Amino acid sequence: MVSWIISRMVVLAFGTLYPAYSSYKAVKTKNVKEYVKWMMYWIVFALFTTAETITDMLLSWFPFYFELKIAFVIWLLSPYTKGSSVLYRKFVHPTLSNKEKEIDEYITQAKDRSYETMMRFGKRGLNIAATAAVTAATKGQGVLSDKLRSFSMQDLTLIQNEDDHGTFSQTSNQSNKHLWRDLKIAVHKWPPSNLTELEMVCREDCQKFAKSRYTALAASYPTRLQAVIPAKGASTKY
Numbered sequence: 694m695v696s697w698i699i700s701r702m703v704v705l706a707f708g709t710l711y712p713a714y715s716s717y718k719a720v721k722t723k724n725v726k727e728y729v730k731w732m733m734y735w736i737v738f739a740l741f742t743t744a745e746t747i748t749d750m751l752l753s754w755f756p757f758y759f760e761l762k763i764a765f766v767i768w769l770l771s772p773y774t775k776g777s778s779v780l781y782r783k784f785v786h787p788t789l790s791n792k793e794k795e796i797d798e799y800i801t802q803a804k805d806r807s808y809e810t811m812m813r814f815g816k817r818g819l820n821i822a823a824t825a826a827v828t829a830a831t832k833g834q835g836v837l838s839d840k841l842r843s844f845s846m847q848d849l850t851l852i853q854n855e856d857d858h859g860t861f862s863q864t865s866n867q868s869n870k871h872l873w874r875d876l877k878i879a880v881h882k883w884p885p886s887n888l889t890e891l892e893m894v895c896r897e898d899c900q901k902f903a904k905s906r907y908t909a910l911a912a913s914y915p916t917r918l919q920a921v922i923p924a925k926g927a928s929t930k931y
Contacts, residue, residue: 696759697753697759699759700759700760700762700763703763703766704762704763704766707766707767707770708738708741708766708769708770709738711770712731712734712735712738712770715727715731716728716731716735719731730777730778733777733778733781733782733785734769734770734777734778736781736785737769737776737777737780737781737785738769738777740785741765741766741769745762875898875902876895876898876899879894879898880894880895880898
């Protein structure tokens with residue numbers, strides 16, 4: 694008896710490779726008669742392959758099953774029997790013509806459903822990815838948020854009260870030393886949720902400060918460095 698491997702090799706060689714090369718020749722020579730012949734064969738062979746998938750599981754135990762498959766493929770290809778043309782003209786074409794409208798409607802519905810399903814899963818995937826990105830960004834900015842909120846409301850109230858009573862800017866030199874404190878107060882009034890918002894808030898509030906404050910701050914750096922270097926990392930009045 695013929696084994697499954699031998700049957701598969703014969704079907705691939707004579708049922709697939711040879712017809713594929715013959716179809717290539719038909720297309721190359723633009724022979725309409727040969728083109729139609731091989732188109733009919735491929736339609737019948739597609740149905741045969743579909744049925745073969747089921748029968749291999751259910752009827753492979755049947756005696757001479759693989760021999761019958763080989764004989765059927767040869768019958769389809771033979772120029773004497775013209776099996777593929779016979780099956781197509783007598784059975785396949787009439788059946789497809791009668792069911793063509795229903796098949797087209799089913800294919801259209803399947804396309805619409807597959808598109809909707811793909812879009813639904815695509816949106817779900819994007820939502821999951823966006824959530825993961827936001828979570829990662831939030832965790833990464835956790836340290837930044839903790840530092841921005843390190844001032845208690847009591848500390849800010851005291852600072853604000855000093856500003857209201859005129860003690861916050863007693864002299865030009867004193868106000869220049871508190872640029873960072875003023876900036877943190879402005880940030881705390883509108884706590885940013887991400888780095889982009891933080892940058893926007895800092896830019897807006899820095900533009901409100903007088904240029905003389907930046908000039909005086911830059912001029913004070915030598916004095917600051919002289920106090921920081923001996924401290925060796927310890928806190929200073931700056």
